[in-house]
Amino acid sequence: MSNPASDAPAGERDVALACAILKQRFGERLQTGKSIREQHGHTLSWLPNQPPDAVIFANDSQDVADIVSVCAEHKCPVIAFGVGSSLEGHLNAPQGGVCIDMSQMNQVLEVQADDLSVRVQPGVTRKALNTYLRDTGLFFPIDPGADASLGGMAATRASGTNAVRYGTMKDNVLSLRAVMADGREINTASRAKKTSAGYDLTRLLVGSEGTLGIITELTVKLHGIPESIAGGVCHFPDVESACRATIQTIQYGIPIARIELLDVSQVIASNAYSKLGLKELPTMFVEFHGSDSATAEQSELFGEIVRDCGGSDFEWTKDEAARNKLWQARHDAYWAARQMRPEAEAVITDACVPISRLADCVEETRKDIEANNFLAPMVGHVGDGNFHTMVLIDMNSPKEVAAAKEFSERLSARAIAMGGTCTGEHGVGQGKTRYLRDELGDTVDFMAMIKQAFDPDNILNPGKIF
């Protein structure tokens, strides 16, 4: 099976003509300045910038359909842009083309409180949504590190610290509207909580990274804000005992809402950046959601498990300010890590393995980091078997760049060998294409068949996934 990215050679494309036609239609809403183009190719990734030829600010789904229709006619690549917090080069334009900036499509369209769902435009960010919802008693739980847009989060199948309890975007999207490569807008599913009505196009578009359709509207699940939230910190002599405590907690059926591991290097970084004063040991941030008595009971029970596994006392609190400080520090882990070497770039890995193999995978990776003398703090969504190392490298040193690439390659191979994946929540983008076939073999051919069927001219975000 050939690579769909090569099926429509750039030579046949007429990007300039498409842009000229779109300029007539969109006027000042189509921008071609160098800095705006570079900004729209830019992500939090270390991959080199490949700007699009033009950026158009869409106001509604009709704009998106019009842009895609013109681009389809001229085989011009189209890339959707949320806030630019992707980590795998999803927004780069290796074959040029048009970037559709979705930030103006930022309306919350309808809160369906009785159904615990909300209909939003794709440019709404997770924080904006929760601010909008603050009087409803409901919240949207998915929390990647950045304040990402919901469209972007769906496109990359994002998750975050709450996933152990609330799942990922895969689990929290009820239905999508999307403009397909032929310009048609489709609705992937009804609003029903369950459905067996044909192929699951909702889950097919979630995680398709803009290569099968451009998301123009989402209906996502909401959850009641828990009556009580308890959380706290504990530390462990080593990563293995932390993993053992996690496995026991989940097996016991304690409905833990967040369980995050920081390695010693990250604790040092976060102590400095977020003024935490934590002991320099593998450390866990934990949270429970439920009734007042349930969260207390769960905290006590978890504390017993931690002690059984050789960990410290589990210090927990229901105090909101203390909890917020902790979780702000967790979400700032990326910036804390970067502060350890401010002039460096961070290469962020995203391995995810069956939880039974997490301690092994983390330990081998730790040894690899030490053998290479990397500065590479590590954080883990330990309840899901997913962890990130942030390898801080000098992009002007070819030696460091090469070493980091080889490290990333070894880590992907290690995770795959343990029955895991090279990407738990960041997506394939440009950065992981080389590992996808290692992980899934011929299965990638069937993904490519879908791409070929839906987008035969390969105009939607070309050069990604495949």
Next chain:
Amino acid sequence: MSNPASDAPAGERDVALACAILKQRFGERLQTGKSIREQHGHTLSWLPNQPPDAVIFANDSQDVADIVSVCAEHKCPVIAFGVGSSLEGHLNAPQGGVCIDMSQMNQVLEVQADDLSVRVQPGVTRKALNTYLRDTGLFFPIDPGADASLGGMAATRASGTNAVRYGTMKDNVLSLRAVMADGREINTASRAKKTSAGYDLTRLLVGSEGTLGIITELTVKLHGIPESIAGGVCHFPDVESACRATIQTIQYGIPIARIELLDVSQVIASNAYSKLGLKELPTMFVEFHGSDSATAEQSELFGEIVRDCGGSDFEWTKDEAARNKLWQARHDAYWAARQMRPEAEAVITDACVPISRLADCVEETRKDIEANNFLAPMVGHVGDGNFHTMVLIDMNSPKEVAAAKEFSERLSARAIAMGGTCTGEHGVGQGKTRYLRDELGDTVDFMAMIKQAFDPDNILNPGKIF
């Protein structure tokens, strides 16, 4: 877009030659007797029987790959059979062909206790799996009425009474192995709990009803058996107050495990069949899973909500025998209903709507039943907005059959108009093809593109979904 079912006319197929070749390969494991063929086209559905030309009992995935390869060469239809509990004619062979009986592929291959998952062959039934797991402290929660096979449950995206807490098959399959139409066996995903590694082929195959690939192995999630289970019964003056209580319970964040509604007619049926002695009012069966104190707290809280909504006292217990009697009765609802008119067939509907519209949908449906003088008990997975009516009709009365078809059509239209679906958990099969486009419009074209790409000769379960 043309209907894929018509793309490969039956005339080009050479079913007889495929069967002859397979007979050489499989000997006595290939059966062509009339009764065995009819039994393999038969389901719990009222749709007329369309038997395959041959039935082959597969021992392993190599058998399945061999059968599909021969059938692919001769464009012979292939239909996978689990236990035959489908309700929408999924197992019928309208174009003839070969049925692969998966019942011999019934091994539990590996319990991965630390990962809360298990690897099984597709012929393992849900009850057999839970029997196998009984010493592990783990269980598999998905419970359609029948003791279905896991392969069949995945293929139809099945769920049941536990779905409100544990989700459907979509949420509980980690990865699948499947033989595709070209005879290749693929693995849809790693064993990692989370993944962003390309298109979600796991979720694409779940619910694809054997039309995209034949499932040869599943890795599914397990859950810890709760420390404590509390459950009980309450009744309501009307369906609307029952629905209001359900909405409030979910909004409040009470992690209810099961919440099932029986209408008056079903209560009468279950009283007679299961000797329950319940008041003849809309009745709810409810269950909570958690710690001893949590389930007690939840039961009390739920009782308050029920009273606030005008319901009865909520009588609950932790006694296992009492709970088992209740849930056996719930799973026997189908047989209890049929006992009301033993000579009749049951036309089972499967509408699912946003929970905010459930009371309206049930009420309008109830009026429709009364206007038609149907005997049609109703049960509802009320936490998911999904309910089933069992219309008992005399299949020898063309008038009754026509009236039931029209009723089913009105119900599907009603659910769709309310933002819901014509099928919450039974699938499309042959029975719901006519409603799929009403529900999803052009979206069906994109489903058909996938079918066309994966199975261009339309050999896999032709005549279903499309």
